[in-house]
Amino acid sequence: MRPVTAILLGTALLASPVTALAARPALAVSADFPGGSVHVDELDQEARAIRVQPADHPGRGWRCWWYFKVTGIEPGETLTVSVSGGGFALPDRAAFSLDGVAWKHTSPGRREKGKVTYAVRVDAREAYVAWGPPYLPLHARDLIARAVKACPRAKAFDLCRTREDRPTPALRIEPDDAQAERPILLWVQARQHAWESGSSWVCEGLVRWLCSDDARANALRRRCRIVAVPIMDIDNVVRGAGGKNQNPQDHNRDWSDQPHWRAVAAAQRMLREMNDAARLTLFIDLHNPGPGPRDQEVFFYTCPLAGLSEGRRTLLDAFLAAAKAEMAAPLGFRGQTRESGPGYDRNWERISKNWVADHLDGPVIAVTMETGWNTPHSTQANYQEVGRRLGLAVERHLGRPAGAGTAAP
Ligand SMILES: [Zn+2]
Numbered sequence: 001m002r003p004v005t006a007i008l009l010g011t012a013l014l015a016s017p018v019t020a021l022a023a024r025p026a027l028a029v030s031a032d033f034p035g036g037s038v039h040v041d042e043l044d045q046e047a048r049a050i051r052v053q054p055a056d057h058p059g060r061g062w063r064c065w066w067y068f069k070v071t072g073i074e075p076g077e078t079l080t081v082s083v084s085g086g087g088f089a090l091p092d093r094a095a096f097s098l099d100g101v102a103w104k105h106t107s108p109g110r111r112e113k114g115k116v117t118y119a120v121r122v123d124a125r126e127a128y129v130a131w132g133p134p135y136l137p138l139h140a141r142d143l144i145a146r147a148v149k150a151c152p153r154a155k156a157f158d159l160c161r162t163r164e165d166r167p168t169p170a171l172r173i174e175p176d177d178a179q180a181e182r183p184i185l186l187w188v189q190a191r192q193h194a195w196e197s198g199s200s201w202v203c204e205g206l207v208r209w210l211c212s213d214d215a216r217a218n219a220l221r222r223r224c225r226i227v228a229v230p231i232m233d234i235d236n237v238v239r240g241a242g243g244k245n246q247n248p249q250d251h252n253r254d255w256s257d258q259p260h261w262r263a264v265a266a267a268q269r270m271l272r273e274m275n276d277a278a279r280l281t282l283f284i285d286l287h288n289p290g291p292g293p294r295d296q297e298v299f300f301y302t303c304p305l306a307g308l309s310e311g312r313r314t315l316l317d318a319f320l321a322a323a324k325a326e327m328a329a330p331l332g333f334r335g336q337t338r339e340s341g342p343g344y345d346r347n348w349e350r351i352s353k354n355w356v357a358d359h360l361d362g363p364v365i366a367v368t369m370e371t372g373w374n375t376p377h378s379t380q381a382n383y384q385e386v387g388r389r390l391g392l393a394v395e396r397h398l399g400r401p402a403g404a405g406t407a408a409p
Contacts, residue, residue: 024074025071025073025074026072027045027050027070027071027072027073027079028043028070028071029043029052029068029069029070030068031055031067031068031240033069034137034138034237035067035134035237035240036068036240037054037055037057037066037068037239037240037241038053038054038055038066038067038240039052039054039055039056041084047080048078048080049079049081049082050080050081051082051084052068052082052083052084053084053085054066054083054085054089054131054242055240057236057239057240057242059246060236060239060241060242060243060247061193061194061236061241061243062088062195062242062244063085063089063242064085064086064088064089064195064244065194065195065197065240065241065242066085066089066129066130067128067129067130067131068128068130069100069127069128070122070126070127070128071126072125072126073125073126074125075122075124076121076122076123077122078120078121078122079120079122080117080119080120081118081120081129082115082116082117082118083115083117084115085115086114088195088242088290089131090109090111090114090115091131091291091373091374092109092111092374093106093118093376094106094116094118094120094129094130095129095130095131095132095133096122096128096129096130097127097128097130098122098123098124098126098128100128100134102380103132103133106119106120107119131195131197132198133379133380133383134197135191135197135201135204135231135237136231136237137166137167137231137237137238139230140169140231143171143208144156144169144171146208147171147173147207147211150212151210151211153173153174153175153221154171154172154211155171155172156169156170156171157171157172158170159229159232159263159266159267159270160263160266161262162235162261162262162263163235163261164235166234167234168232168234168262168263169229169231170227171207171226171228171229172226173221173225173227174225175221175222175224176222182277182278182279183279184224184225184278184279184281184282184398185224185225185227185271185278186220186224186225186226186227186282186284187267187281187282187284188203188207188227188229188284188286189229189285189352190202190203190229190231190232190285190286190287191231191232191233191237191286192250192251192252192285192352193243193244193250193252193287193288194233194239194241194242194244195241195242196287197288198373198378199287199371201380201384201387202286202369202371202384202390203228203229203230203387204230204384204387205383205384205385205387205390206228206387206390206391207228207230207387208387208388209387209388209392210391216391216395216399217391219395219399220394220395224398225277225278227270227274229263229267232261232264233261233263234263248260251263252285252287252352253345253351254350255350255351255352255354255355268355271359271360272360275360275361278362279362279363280315280362280363280364280365281360281363281364281365282319282364282365282394283360283365283367284368284369284390285352285353285367285368286369286371287368287369288370289370289371291373291374292374295370295372295374296375297332297334297336297371297372297375298331298333298369298370298371299333299336299338299370300320300333300336300337300370301337301338301340301353301368301370302316302338302339302340303341303353303354303357303366304339304340304341305339306341307341307357308357312357312363312364312365315364315365316365318397319367319394319397320335320337322394322396322397323393323397325393326389326390326392327386327390327392327393330377331371331372331375331377331382331386340353340354340368351368352366353366353367353368354366369390
């Protein structure tokens with residue numbers, strides 16, 4: 001710490017800067033709220049600098065999520081926030097918010113090895129700073145409450161109680177009876193990996209659109225039974241842990257005959273039951289990918305293509321073509337896909353979409369959708385727009401007779 005005498009000597013002739021310094025409020029960092037999590041290395045009150053890293057949550061997955069509140073800010077001052085960690089913990093731009101509701105990006109941080117330093121100008125006495133815009137159980141509950149209000153056939157339900165006894169908010173929308181003796185099943189879930197908050201915002205945008213009075217959303221609701229789960233790993237989202245590769249296993253490597261996580265077991269039960277009554281099942285698992293340059297937009301992981309029947313391959317190709325047509329921007333889908341098979345992960349069969357493809361009968365499209373997070377476009381609004389456009393892609397795919405997905409595979 002700089003000795004106080006040095007400041008006194010250096011400023012003695014100026015008009016009472018010492019009192020101004022003394023009156024400056026002390027910065028404080030807290031994270032004792034849902035989703036909040038941080039390890040503070042240093043608070044430098046003189047330099048107005050905050051040095052942190054993601055908190056360690058042993059056994060709860062990657063150490064990459066951080067979200068905290070700063071108080072004691074002098075309105076108008078610029079804070080220096082340095083975050084240390086691995087690549088997944090270090091976005092080019094941090095997210096910040098004055099109210100914890102609306103989030104903006106900082107300008108790009110200064111990157112050093114294992115560290116990024118952000119300048120955050122704040123026009124308030126307190127602010128929130130995070131890896132990305134947080135998406136918490138309260139957001140999921142609000143979304144579902146709005147959907148139930150907007151759609152007469154929408155119902156809120158709890159997918160399960162988690163192992164830590166929390167509810168897992170979910171939404172179910174039934175099709176119009178007259179049209180849908182064997183409806184199409186659209187299952188959308190996000191956040192098997194707790195740090196990937198952007199994927200829940202994509203889900204939010206999709207559900208908002210689904211329940212809107214847009215004619216194409218209406219058309220989709222007439223024919224589809226829809227289930228949406230905005231947060232699968234509630235416990236780690238509330239804790240503020242990364243979740244990825246947690247113990248005893250990753251949520252998205254848990255899709256076995258004996259799942260450990262209750263959300264997985266409940267989803268498997270419902271998917272089996274609903275698939276029996278469906279003439280097509282479309283399963284979409286939402287994620288955020290890596291930080292690097294090849295993961296900047298939207299892409300899909302597919303099941304190993306060699307294992308797909310001709311019918312399912314045709315359905316998949318038609319769906320991807322519809323997605324390419326509808327999802328040009330923001331964070332566009334250019335047709336890029338990757339396979340998650342044995343070469344991708346030795347537990348590839350326990351990845352949700354692979355389990356779905358293997359365990360559900362008939363016409364099935366099962367994909368993982370990744371939305372880039374480390375870009376200037378990766379905002380609350382744009383994530384939701386990606387979700388809306390995903391809805392349009394589903395509608396386009398189901399609405400076109402060629403590849404409409406009603407033929408047996
Ligand atoms: Zn993921």
